[in-house]
Amino acid sequence: MLTLLDIQLHFPARTEKLDDIAASLLLSHDQHRMFGRFFGFDTFHCDPEQSLPDLLGVAAEGFLARNDQIGTRLTHVIHCHTLPTTSIVDGLQSKVLGPFSAKGIEVFSAAMGHCATGLSILGLLDSILAKDDVALVIIGEKAFHLGIRVIENATIMGEGACAILVGRGNGPYHVLASVTHHDGRFAIIKGEPHEPLQEGFAEAYVDFACDSILRSLARFDVGLGDLRCVLPHNVNIPSWAQIAKRLGIGLDRIMLSTISRYGHCFGADPFINLQHARSHSLVGPSDLVLLFSIGLGMTASAALVSVNEDKTYIH
Numbered sequence: 001m002l003t004l005l006d007i008q009l010h011f012p013a014r015t016e017k018l019d020d021i022a023a024s025l026l027l028s029h030d031q032h033r034m035f036g037r038f039f040g041f042d043t044f045h046c047d048p049e050q051s052l053p054d055l056l057g058v059a060a061e062g063f064l065a066r067n068d069q070i071g072t073r074l075t076h077v078i079h080c081h082t083l084p085t086t087s088i089v090d091g092l093q094s095k096v097l098g099p100f101s102a103k104g105i106e107v108f109s110a111a112m113g114h115c116a117t118g119l120s121i122l123g124l125l126d127s128i129l130a131k132d133d134v135a136l137v138i139i140g141e142k143a144f145h146l147g148i149r150v151i152e153n154a155t156i157m158g159e160g161a162c163a164i165l166v167g168r169g170n171g172p173y174h175v176l177a178s179v180t181h182h183d184g185r186f187a188i189i190k191g192e193p194h195e196p197l198q199e200g201f202a203e204a205y206v207d208f209a210c211d212s213i214l215r216s217l218a219r220f221d222v223g224l225g226d227l228r229c230v231l232p233h234n235v236n237i238p239s240w241a242q243i244a245k246r247l248g249i250g251l252d253r254i255m256l257s258t259i260s261r262y263g264h265c266f267g268a269d270p271f272i273n274l275q276h277a278r279s280h281s282l283v284g285p286s287d288l289v290l291l292f293s294i295g296l297g298m299t300a301s302a303a304l305v306s307v308n309e310d311k312t313y314i315h
Contacts, residue, residue, distance in 0.1 A: 074134050230253060
């Protein structure tokens with residue numbers, strides 16, 4: 001069984017209000033109202049002057065310092081990101097992973113699940129980590145271009161970094177199981193502005209989300225009633241309202257309160273919501289929660305997590 005031994009979040013200090021950036025995002029008046037009034041977006045952390053290594057490094061460095069004893073067991077470092085590449089190609093090692101590789105630690109990137117990659121990597125780690133191994137999972141990237149920042153009529157990206165120390169044994173969260181599902185019919189959708197979505201995508205999205213959640217729970221041998229809440233990706237509020245209605249659960253059982261504060265922070269959202277729920281006592285010991293995310297290309301990943309008494313590494 002995997003354990004989330006520690007989770008650290010970091011957001012750029014600079015914030016933006018939707019009302020102030022709507023013009024630069026080329027949003028029409030109606031799109032501006034839609035993203036704010038109906039989709040729930042308000043504030044985003046975003047700093048064009050901060051590099052990706054700096055954004056992720058703040059989350060990872062202090063995080064490893066306070067876990068120095070566990071850090072000596074570090075065997076793998078993985079950068080999970082949504083874009084196939086996060087910077088201009090400048091060498092064989094990325095600037096994020098290079099320092100760890102120089103220490104002899106095995107490093108790699110994972111991206112093909114897009115925003116679901118941060119969750120889908122858990123299944124891989126469960127298969128490769130030995131009893132005493134520890135992995136550092138780093139999730140995050142820069143919303144550095146309009147074509148990346150806005151997914152038309154769906155969401156707006158913010159910036160946030162998440163570092164997760166994954167191992168086995170005692171810790172604040174146990175990953176009881178994880179699973180990933182795909183719908184290859186929509187694999188080539190990239191989310192670019194004005195991209196003609198494949199026919200049927202919008203209708204299939206809610207069906208796919210509901211089916212993936214129900215299939216995941218069936219595989220985990222738990223029901224919706226066993227969950228304290230669902231901790232989702234922050235795509236927008238209306239899509240989750242449709243999913244909740246279709247599943248037959250109250251929208252209050254889906255953690256959506258961070259959408260207005262951060263926007264959609266690529267693959268970090270479920271872990272942002274997990275930390276928010278724990279720090280605000282919305283979940284507690286013995287609760288079961290479902291972390292869930294869908295990435296472009298219709299990849300859905302889910303992880304069933306138990307909340308434990310041990311809060312040593314809650315930050």
